[in-house]
Amino acid sequence: MPTNTYKIFNKDCVGLSGVAPQSIDALVTDPPYGIGFQAHEWDKSLPNKQIWSDCLRVMKPGAFGLVFSAVRLMHRLMVDLEDNGFIIKDVLFWVYLNGMPKSRNVGLNIDKKLGVDSKIVGKYTYMQGYKKGGADSYTNPQQKNKYKPSSSLGKKYDGAGLGIKPAYEPIILIQKPLEKGLNVAENVIKHGTGALNLEETRIPFEDGEGEVGHNPHPKGRVAANIIRTETMDDGYDKFFTVPKVRQHADDYNIHPTLKPVSLMQHLVKLLTFEQQTVLDPFAGSGSTGVAALNLQRNFTGFELSPDYAKIAQKRLKAVQLP
Numbered sequence: 001m002p003t004n005t006y007k008i009f010n011k012d013c014v015g016l017s018g019v020a021p022q023s024i025d026a027l028v029t030d031p032p033y034g035i036g037f038q039a040h041e042w043d044k045s046l047p048n049k050q051i052w053s054d055c056l057r058v059m060k061p062g063a064f065g066l067v068f069s070a071v072r073l074m075h076r077l078m079v080d081l082e083d084n085g086f087i088i089k090d091v092l093f094w095v096y097l098n099g100m101p102k103s104r105n106v107g108l109n110i111d112k113k114l115g116v117d118s119k120i121v122g123k124y125t126y127m128q129g130y131k132k133g134g135a136d137s138y139t140n141p142q143q144k145n146k147y148k149p150s151s152s153l154g155k156k157y158d159g160a161g162l163g164i165k166p167a168y169e170p171i172i173l174i175q176k177p178l179e180k181g182l183n184v185a186e187n188v189i190k191h192g193t194g195a196l197n198l199e200e201t202r203i204p205f206e207d208g209e210g211e212v213g214h215n216p217h218p219k220g221r222v223a224a225n226i227i228r229t230e231t232m233d234d235g236y237d238k239f240f241t242v243p244k245v246r247q248h249a250d251d252y253n254i255h256p257t258l259k260p261v262s263l264m265q266h267l268v269k270l271l272t273f274e275q276q277t278v279l280d281p282f283a284g285s286g287s288t289g290v291a292a293l294n295l296q297r298n299f300t301g302f303e304l305s306p307d308y309a310k311i312a313q314k315r316l317k318a319v320q321l322p
């Protein structure tokens with residue numbers, strides 16, 4: 001079996017120095033969302049736009065990219081990508097059930113503003129985690145007071161809030177234009193890029209499920225632009241399913257926005273064929289790289305933080321150990 005190569009540059013990705021023009025087959029990246037996630041400095045603003053023209057330069061004509069984003073700022077990111085020469089092809093939704101609404105009870109805020117004490121109506125167990133009591137829950141639950149508004153205006157607005165439950169993360173699908181004058185087949189023949197790998201990413205039919213269409217494909221359906229974290233009993237389960245990963249899932253991996261390797265594998269597979277090279281300029285702890293190496297693709301990553309770059313090195317090395 002051929003050995004795949006990887007490189008992690010522990011430096012600012014802007015400029016993509018060390019990466020040759022037209023050497024990259026796909027871009028798969030989870031950049032800063034610009035929303036200051038958990039007050040992390042690196043997430044305070046969207047990436048410097050220049051990185052997207054750098055990416056365009058190092059990618060082969062027709063190469064695809066997938067760029068994670070946040071609902072609030074994906075429009076800006078899409079404009080940045082388009083302004084720097086990419087074609088916007090689609091937006092994938094990674095849909096989950098366990099998103100926490102960032103909200104508050106406005107009725108209680110009104111009580112406070114009016115100088116009225118809200119009523120304590122009981123206690124609840126606060127747990128920052130996913131499945132209560134399940135393997136994913138955190139260990140130190142705290143007892144907190146449960147309040148209800150006391151003022152009449154507070155009661156009127158009891159439960160009113162500021163946001164609905166977030167239930168998806170958008171992932172923008174982009175493409176570098178084909179080489180001028182070439183059609184898709186000519187571009188694929190010359191560069192190996194310009195087509196999605198739909199065969200390797202088919203979603204198998206479920207047991208007992210009737211096959212679809214007059215000429216059903218033995219491997220299942222073509223992957224959709226929705227990816228879900230778990231199957232749902234709503235009769236609408238024809239999607240690729242990837243559970244979220246708990247932070248600190250590996251004791252040494254402290255990255256706060258770790259993406260599941262199975263999700264990254266699905267994305268890498270969709271954009272590439274074996275032995276091609278994937279770029280992630282915002283590599284974090286290296287999940288894209290692990291996915292690429294697991295799939296016999298090569299990987300080039302950049303990560304600004306020495307701590308995260310070290311974790312990425314360790315994870316990538318582990319994939320290649322016999």
Ligand SMILES: C[S@@+](CC[C@H](N)C(=O)[O-])C[C@H]1O[C@@H](n2cnc3c(N)ncnc32)[C@H](O)[C@@H]1O
Nearest residue numbers: 012013030042258259282284285286287303304
């Ligand atoms: C959202 S995280 C990626 C997490 C990754 N998907 C994982 O699973 O570990 C984005 C990363 O980009 C890094 N970063 C931010 N600006 C950068 C820059 N200009 N050059 C290189 N890395 C940068 C941050 O340090 C952070 O680790």
